[in-house]
Amino acid sequence: MEKQYQVVEEKGANQRLDKALCLLFDISRNRAKELIDEEAVLVNGIGTKPSYKVQTGDEIELLMPPLEEVEIKPENIPLDIVYEDEDVLVVNKPRGMVVHPSPGHYSGTLVNALMYHIKDLSGINGVMRPGIVHRIDKDTSGLLIVCKNDNAHTQISKQLSEKECKREYKAIVHRPFSHTFGTVDAPIGRDEKNRQKMAVTANNSKNAITHFEVLENFKNYAYILCKLETGRTHQIRVHMEYIEHPIVGDPKYGYRKTLPTDGQLLHAYALEFTHPTTGKRMRFEKEPPQIFQDVLHKMETGEIE
Numbered sequence: 001m002e003k004q005y006q007v008v009e010e011k012g013a014n015q016r017l018d019k020a021l022c023l024l025f026d027i028s029r030n031r032a033k034e035l036i037d038e039e040a041v042l043v044n045g046i047g048t049k050p051s052y053k054v055q056t057g058d059e060i061e062l063l064m065p066p067l068e069e070v071e072i073k074p075e076n077i078p079l080d081i082v083y084e085d086e087d088v089l090v091v092n093k094p095r096g097m098v099v100h101p102s103p104g105h106y107s108g109t110l111v112n113a114l115m116y117h118i119k120d121l122s123g124i125n126g127v128m129r130p131g132i133v134h135r136i137d138k139d140t141s142g143l144l145i146v147c148k149n150d151n152a153h154t155q156i157s158k159q160l161s162e163k164e165c166k167r168e169y170k171a172i173v174h175r176p177f178s179h180t181f182g183t184v185d186a187p188i189g190r191d192e193k194n195r196q197k198m199a200v201t202a203n204n205s206k207n208a209i210t211h212f213e214v215l216e217n218f219k220n221y222a223y224i225l226c227k228l229e230t231g232r233t234h235q236i237r238v239h240m241e242y243i244e245h246p247i248v249g250d251p252k253y254g255y256r257k258t259l260p261t262d263g264q265l266l267h268a269y270a271l272e273f274t275h276p277t278t279g280k281r282m283r284f285e286k287e288p289p290q291i292f293q294d295v296l297h298k299m300e301t302g303e304i305e
Helices: 017-025 029-037 110-117 150-161 235-242 290-300
Strands: 002-007 041-043 059-064 081-084 088-093 141-147 166-174 181-185 188-190 198-200 209-217 221-228 266-274 281-285
Touching (some): 017 029, 141 150, 166 290, 221 290
Antiparallel strands (some): 088 141, 166 266, 181 209, 209 221, 266 281
């Protein structure tokens, strides 16, 4: 068991224990309740209920069970490989596919597919994320760079951190715009009211900048191109919600009444980076999947207003 300790400060006081655990240890509300039920949480050395109101100065001890060791297996899942050489490959990830395994989700991921089709993958990110240097959400489709060796991984990771790797996304959002270009410069951090979401917040946030261009306006929607200057979790989805133009079909950040798209209409359209070995500047583009194209066509023909 790994023991973790936190002392409740004034700003975290007078909250239920399960909610306080979310804030103090960055775990989900359900996981917090499970740990309390398993008597893995002590407050001032004593076990208590999820409803206990923590107080300033309370000492909370969390006994975190060891991570389950899981063997990640190769799976014969078709891949849309846009480019490949000895160092990198660019893959077009479909909607509905998780990028890498995580607790409770160990199969059907992009990593499982890569391990079947690719002999060598970089090991910098460990056995759960071989070759993965960046990621996109499960229901976001589009282009990803995968690294085959540690040198390529180090070089691409550096380009990402230094903003030398360009990433562009296409999206369909609610409500038309009154201008053609815009920039959202708003910090993003964990949503204090819902730990499963991110939000524009001043607390525990990181700088986040999204540039966008309106490609086409419709009566109730807009088709846009987004360019990331930073790469925060759910960045485009959070920023579009923040400026009141949430992405169509987004179940987490969008409107309840939206089009039946089974996920957000967000696609990683373009990648541009410098090859880690040759030094050549490379750019790849891939148009959105059919469901995205179908919705866009219906908007252009007036079938969807």
